[in-house]
Amino acid sequence: MTNQVKFDPGIGNFVIDFNNFINDVYSQLMSFRTIHQKRARFKLYSNKIITNMKNNIAFYLGCLLWAYYIKNANSDCPKEIEGNVFLNLNEEEKNNYDYMIQVNFMENYFDSYERDFLYYTGQETKIPEEWKIILALYIEFLEKNKGFINTRTTSDIILPDSLSSKKISENINSILQEAIEKKDLNLLLNMVNIVL
Numbered sequence: 001m002t003n004q005v006k007f008d009p010g011i012g013n014f015v016i017d018f019n020n021f022i023n024d025v026y027s028q029l030m031s032f033r034t035i036h037q038k039r040a041r042f043k044l045y046s047n048k049i050i051t052n053m054k055n056n057i058a059f060y061l062g063c064l065l066w067a068y069y070i071k072n073a074n075s076d077c078p079k080e081i082e083g084n085v086f087l088n089l090n091e092e093e094k095n096n097y098d099y100m101i102q103v104n105f106m107e108n109y110f111d112s113y114e115r116d117f118l119y120y121t122g123q124e125t126k127i128p129e130e131w132k133i134i135l136a137l138y139i140e141f142l143e144k145n146k147g148f149i150n151t152r153t154t155s156d157i158i159l160p161d162s163l164s165s166k167k168i169s170e171n172i173n174s175i176l177q178e179a180i181e182k183k184d185l186n187l188l189l190n191m192v193n194i195v196l
Contacts, residue, residue, distance in 0.1 A: 002079075003079055003080060004079055004080045004081070004082040005070045005074065005079045005080075005081060005082065005154060006081075006082055006083055007081050007082060007083040007084040007085075007148075007151075008066075008083060009066055009173075009176050009177070009180065010176075010180040011059055011062040011063070011066070011176065011179070011180060011185060012059075013180075014055065014059065014183065014185050015055070015056055015059040015185075016052055016055065016056065017102070018052060018053065018056050018102060018105065018106055018109075019101065019102055019105045019106075021052055022049070022105075022109060025045050025048070025049060028041070028045075029041055029042060029045065038120065039120045039121065042116065042117075042120035042121065043120070043121060046117060046120075046121070049113065053106070053109075053113075053127075053131070054131070054186060054189070055185055055186065056106065057131045057134050057135060057189070058179075058185035058186050058187075058188045058189050059185055060103075060134055060135060060137075060138035061134050061138075061188050061189065061191070061192060061195065062176060062179065062185060062188050063138065063141070064134070064137055064138060064141060064159075064160070064163060064195055065172045065175070065176060065188065065191065065194065065195070066172070066176060067141065067157050067159060068159060068163055068166075068168060068172065069172040069173055069176075070154050070157070071154050071155075071157045071159060072168075073154075073173075074154040074155075075154075075155075078153045078154045078155035079153060079154050080152065080153055081151060081152060081153060081154060081156075084148055084151055084152070086099075086147060086148045086149045086151070087148075087149065087150075087151075087152065089149060094149050097147055097149065099142055099146075099147025099148075099149075100139070100142060100143070100147075103135060103138060103139050103142060104139075106135060107135055107136075107139065110127045110131075110132065110135075113125075113127065114126060114127060130189075130192050130196060133195075133196060134192065134195065137160045137162065137163065137195060140160040140161070141158075141159065141160050141163075144158040144159075144160070145157065145158050162195075163195055166194075166195075168194055170191065170194060172194075175187075175188065175191055176188070
């Protein structure tokens with residue numbers, strides 16, 4: 001039996017830099033001259049935007065589930081967390097480390113996407129409410145753990161208030177492993193009721 005658990009069970013391999021992705025999309029969109037061209041192009045981009053947004057939301061849910069799992073599975077005997085790259089930051093890097101930039105960007109982009117979708121397509125759309133809840137929980141999780149710069153053991157993990165009071169019976173580890181093996185984080189969204 002090992003005295004360590006992984007910081008990331010393997011889901012980090014499937015997350016994208018959503019901020020850069022959106023900046024690239026809008027940069028390409030603005031390269032078109034006419035509004036007609038922009039509207040046609042936005043319709044093509046919108047599926048990819050939603051796909052990548054959904055993927056990152058599934059990643060955030062996976063992080064929450066993994067943290068819940070390793071904290072509760074080792075509550076009687078805390079284990080060292082292996083592979084937390086944020087522990088290696090020097091003082092200057094810690095001071096300049098903005099661990100909220102990606103999640104704040106996505107949170108702000110939710111409203112922008114709904115507005116832009118209406119503008120470019122003439123139709124209304126809504127980001128699923130459960131995505132907003134997952135993101136809000138993940139933001140709380142990041143804030144409570146200060147970007148994991150001091151998270152060394154499973155006892156150091158601070159869960160969001162609503163998640164720490166839950167008693168989850170599902171086998172979280174096997175659910176995560178299945179998503180990793182199938183290379184499809186969206187499978188985790190089937191378990192969204194666990195955190196809601």
